[in-house]
Amino acid sequence: MGLQAKMTFVNLPVKDLNKSIDFFSKIGFEFNPQYTDKNATCMIINDNTFVMLLVESFFQTFTKKELSDAIKTTEVIMALSAQSREQVDEIVNKALEAGGKASNDRFDHGFMYGWSFQDMDGHLWEVMYMDQSGGEAV
Incomplete structure (x- = not known):
């Protein structure tokens, strides 16, 4: 079996950290205060998946x-x-x-249903439900 990471961290640049925290809090996400300061916060997706929201100037220090x-x-x-x-x-x-x-319109393929939005910085988020009871793929 190949590489299996125990945790996933996605890093996204944001213009205004406080506005981003407010936005994602209203959706229902929580944040880890241990990894939150004026430059960044750690948004919890689940026990093993996190999105690091990084102020653009701080994000820029990680890439050329x-x-x-x-x-x-x-x-x-x-x-x-x-x-x-x-x-x-x-x-x-x-x-x-x-x-x-709003991003794309809702879609409904029977076994899979989804809809999407753009956050405050224009990042695309797709939310989908897949019926695991044996629906067939398109």
Whole structure:
């Protein structure tokens, strides 16, 4: 068996850390205060997956590459699984109410249902529910 990381940390640059924390808190995410300061916070996705929200100037210290403007370009789409179709709608609606922007329209393939939004910095987030009871892939 190949490499299996025990934990996953995704790093995203943000313009205003406090606004980002407020936005994601309204959706229902929690943060680890041990890894939170004026430059960064650790948003908890689950027990083994985390998103580090890093102020752009701090993020820049980790790379020699120019930062992309997520409002204009896309480098990654964060995809999260939900426990039900209703939870998909609940998460995206909370994101929109908190100031996020609509991304793609809802999709429904029977066994898979999803919807997406853009956060305050234009990063794309897709939320989907997959019926594990034996639906067939498209």
